[in-house]
Amino acid sequence: MLDFALWKRATVWGLVLLGLLFAAPNVFYSRVEGHNDALKAIETQGATPELIASRDGWPGWLPSGLVNLGLDLRGGAHLLAEVQVEDVFADRMDALWPDVRDALRAVRDQVGPIRRIEGTPGLLQVRLSEPEGMAAALEAVRALARPIVSLTGVGASDIEVSGEGAVLTVQLSEPEKQATIDRTLRQSLEIVRRRIDEVGTREPTIQRQGEDRILIEVPGIGSADELKALIGTTARLTFNPVVSRTTNPNEAPGASNVLLPSMDEKGTYYIIEKTPVVSGEDLTDAQPAFDQNGAPSVTFRFNPSGARKFGQYTAENVGSPFAIVLDDEVISAPVIREAIPSGSGQITGNFSVEESTNLAVLLRAGALPAELTFLEERTIGPQLGADSIEAGKIASAAAFLLVLGFMWASYGLFGLFANVALIVNIGLIFGLLSLIGATLTLPGIAGIVLTIGMAVDANVLVFERIREELKTAKGPARAIELGYQRALSAILDANITTFLTAVILFVMGSGPVRGFAVTLAIGIVTSVFAAIYVTRLMIVMWMERRRPKTIVL
Known part of the structure; x- marks a missing residue:
């Protein structure tokens, strides 16, 4: 197991260098952020001396992906909106009126002149001059019904038609109402997302909550009022x-x-x-x-x-x-x-130039199918985010130093190898987060802190197994080989179960819970890689160079 082929060594060090390369832009966050913003602005608005200077602040041949900061770190706006789906029902009935009118005119000789009754929204009511023609009117209007296109409404029609006295009533069927609510929420989500994307905000959180509500969180925006102005206009x-x-x-x-x-x-x-x-x-x-x-x-x-x-x-x-x-x-x-x-x-x-530009953005993004009523709004200032980042830095640094000290004190030289792997592990976490464009939140920082604590677990298991093997008077090389072999199953068992837990949190959770799950899952993968390959490769290279007769753990 201590025989590392040349291609394996090249692969391990290549992955480490790539991970650190992708993590490097986060060390120069402001400069890289300005570079990325300038590239987008030049593409849409054209080049200016200021934009060119910002663009050239970071070499274009280097990776420029950053770990996006979430709402609780960057500051921004939070809205909880309710979609007024009743408006959609009323619009559907208004749009159906010309067809109903034409259908009843086709049987005018039986129902006589007709008149629409303005009443309850969502209901289309028509008064017949000759109530005895109600049966013919019902038959004519029911012919307008269409099958529902949804899994829950198979076999049902989209409208219900009834008559009482001289009044004919048309309304959406219950399965069609449910299908309409679902379509309206999906359309509203997509349109809100497109409107926010039009102004170039980073990593907004836009998701459905309950039956008719939408959660909107946009980092980096000035205030909740600014966000409402952007998405609150129906632009109908x-x-x-x-x-x-x-x-x-x-x-x-x-x-x-x-x-x-x-x-x-x-x-x-x-x-x-x-x-x-x-x-x-x-x-x-x-x-x-x-x-x-x-x-x-x-x-x-x-x-x-x-x-x-x-x-x-x-x-x-x-x-x-x-x-x-x-x-x-x-x-x-x-x-x-x-x-x-x-x-x-x-x-x-x-119009002013700004008004015409905003109107074009709203129209291009699409009209909201229904009005949004804002039930909850919050503005999180960047100072709160700065405090959160500072607290996260302190917690991460404290955990990092304590783990480094513990490993060095407990395992000496091998502990130093584990510490180097731990530093590499943190770099790989940020490299992967940057590569996939993930958003780092305060719970995400907690996930990194937890990963730091868990990262040395695999090395502890391996080193303790090596200690046990050394007690049986085996040579150092054989003890190290058996230590890795016999600790591997425990390492995989512990990390796979934790990884599955992170997957469940990501699938079932939302918002900050997902941020925690992403960083935890990535941290587990990089920790196992660093322990099984990086630390072991450093030990192998040390063994090949020093060829010790005994080792002390």
């Missing part, structure tokens, strides 16, 4: 037919219509149809630009489905105005001069 863009224009804010819009204010023209209001022609969901791109007058604007482009609907509507309504609505405000209401089959256009308004 729609293109709606205009019914009329008025200066009376109390004018009744009529059934299926809504009264909205103009963004630019103070005191002007538009009555528009509630159901849009196309919405922001059909957008594929949005970019800040300037219009023909040099004013900031936003250009947009629809996907094929949105382009088809938009082109068809503009072709059928030449000479009529239509409203571009953003978050319940009419940005503009241009008159359609000609059909627009290309599926692209431009939003103009009283």
Whole structure:
């Protein structure tokens, strides 16, 4: 076992050097961070002397991956948001109304004139002039039902249709509501993630909590209000037919219509149809630009489905105005001069350059499917993070020094070999964390401190076995060989069970628990590698050089 082939030695030292090389950028954290930020800024904004200086502050040929600092170390913002899924149910019913109206018109001779009843959100209620035609109305509307596309709703329909007296009621079925909640939360998570990624934040935590809540933690951002401003805007863009224009804010819009204010023209209001022609969901791109007058604007482009609907509507309504609505405000209401089959256009308004850029970001990231209500918000200042880092440094240094002293006092020269392997082990931990882009949190620091304590466990097992073998009057080489052989099963057993525990913590846990699990798992792997290969290789090289007749442990 003491015979190390040349390729094995090269592999062990090569892995050690690679690990230390990837860990090195963390020693120059500020400089490397500035280098990375400058590279991103140059890619998106172009080069400036300041950015070039920051970029050149770290050699480009060296690794530049860093261990990202979590919210509790770097400071940042924490939000807990509730998704208002009831709004999605109401929107689904509003979108279904044109189809229900057309279906009932097909049996008009039996149900007579119909009128929608504005009532409970999430319910679509229609009053029939001739109640005796209810059976025909139910049959016509039930034909609009579609099977649910979800594992839990196999065989069910997406809507429930019922009638009582002269009132026909349509609502989403319970399986469809559950499927809609799940889709809405998934979509909200993805859109929030895209919005935060657009501004280049590092390693945000965005995850679902419970049935309808989202946890958002973003390190490095100034305040919870800043984070809310970034993700709280729904950026709901729609293109709606205009019914009329008025200066009376109390004018009744009529059934299926809504009264909205103009963004630019103070005191002007538009009555528009509630159901849009196309919405922001059909957008594929949005970019800040300037219009023909040099004013900031936003250009947009629809996907094929949105382009088809938009082109068809503009072709059928030449000479009529239509409203571009953003978050319940009419940005503009241009008159359609000609059909627009290309599926692209431009939003103009009283924008600043910053406002047009932010609007493009929000539209490009996508519209939130429902409003977010913020239930909890916290801002963690960087000073608290600095205190946590300082406390972590002190704890790590204390554990490190105590372990080094114990190993040297207990095992002499072999203890020094174990200490060198321990230093290598810490470097390998940070190298792997940097390589995978992991986030270090305060519990993660606790995991590193625990790893320092556990790192010498394997060496202690080996050295104690060597002591036992030396008592049987075997030579040093044979004692070392048997010590490693007979301690290997205990080393693997202890570390595999701990590694499985870390895996379970990672799978079942969230946030800081996962940070602890990641550092613990990586620490176990590097500790076993350092004990079985690095320490043993150093002992083998010492044995080959000194060829001692006896060893003292």
